[in-house]
Amino acid sequence: MSYTVLENFLPLSIQDEIERKFQFNTKWNYVSYTSGNEHKDVDELNENIIESPQFIHQSMWNGIKDESFHLLALPLYFLEGVSGCTVSEIFKIKTNMNLMDSRYEGEKYHPPHADHKSSEYFTMIYYIKDSDGPTRFFNKKITDPFPSRDLKLTGEVHPKKGTAILFKSNQMHTGTCPTNTENRLVTNFVFKATNLTTNFTPIEQPIIRNISE
Numbered sequence: 001m002s003y004t005v006l007e008n009f010l011p012l013s014i015q016d017e018i019e020r021k022f023q024f025n026t027k028w029n030y031v032s033y034t035s036g037n038e039h040k041d042v043d044e045l046n047e048n049i050i051e052s053p054q055f056i057h058q059s060m061w062n063g064i065k066d067e068s069f070h071l072l073a074l075p076l077y078f079l080e081g082v083s084g085c086t087v088s089e090i091f092k093i094k095t096n097m098n099l100m101d102s103r104y105e106g107e108k109y110h111p112p113h114a115d116h117k118s119s120e121y122f123t124m125i126y127y128i129k130d131s132d133g134p135t136r137f138f139n140k141k142i143t144d145p146f147p148s149r150d151l152k153l154t155g156e157v158h159p160k161k162g163t164a165i166l167f168k169s170n171q172m173h174t175g176t177c178p179t180n181t182e183n184r185l186v187t188n189f190v191f192k193a194t195n196l197t198t199n200f201t202p203i204e205q206p207i208i209r210n211i212s213e
């Protein structure tokens with residue numbers, strides 16, 4: 001598996017606006033599970049897996065956009081700018097708030113899952129604020145036989161404000177509740193794009209010439 005980490009690809013003013021929006025001025029919905037796992041297979045023998053409730057906010061789902069959509073669409077526009085891709089379809093944009101939970105000390109994590117079965121979709125996870133609670137990646141795709149069984153950890157990324165991770169949506173991964181910070185705020189984008197890979201090289205910055213008389 002492969003993924004790309006994008007650090008500070010958004011201007012600081014946009015990073016701050018997104019953080020203010022979701023830290024102080026958002027209506028949240030409570031759900032009693034993470035990542036839709038009430039419909040997914042979970043390995044009961046994996047002692048590292050702990051389920052927990054979370055708060056979610058849907059900015060786009062089933063083609064319906066709410067008032068936060070235009071703000072949260074900005075990371076996708078900036079992804080186009082640094083990668084040269086074109087976003088052709090947005091499947092969903094969802095923000096999760098995980099609260100501090102001491103049960104997640106050490107190697108514990110939420111039930112692993114994938115965001116979409118099709119390899120045509122990409123996922124981008126954007127970290128709204130600094131916190132603990134890493135995103136973890138595993139060695140299987142959702143289309144593999146028994147994708148939730150015998151998972152091996154292949155990488156992890158820790159939340160840092162303004163950072164995003166890009167990977168294929170069929171990749172098994174998971175999040176973690178923070179144990180040292182008030183909450184963990186991340187936005188999950190699932191989308192299609194042309195001319196995009198999970199290990200792209202950033203395009204060259206534009207040449208700026210100052211001319212004065």
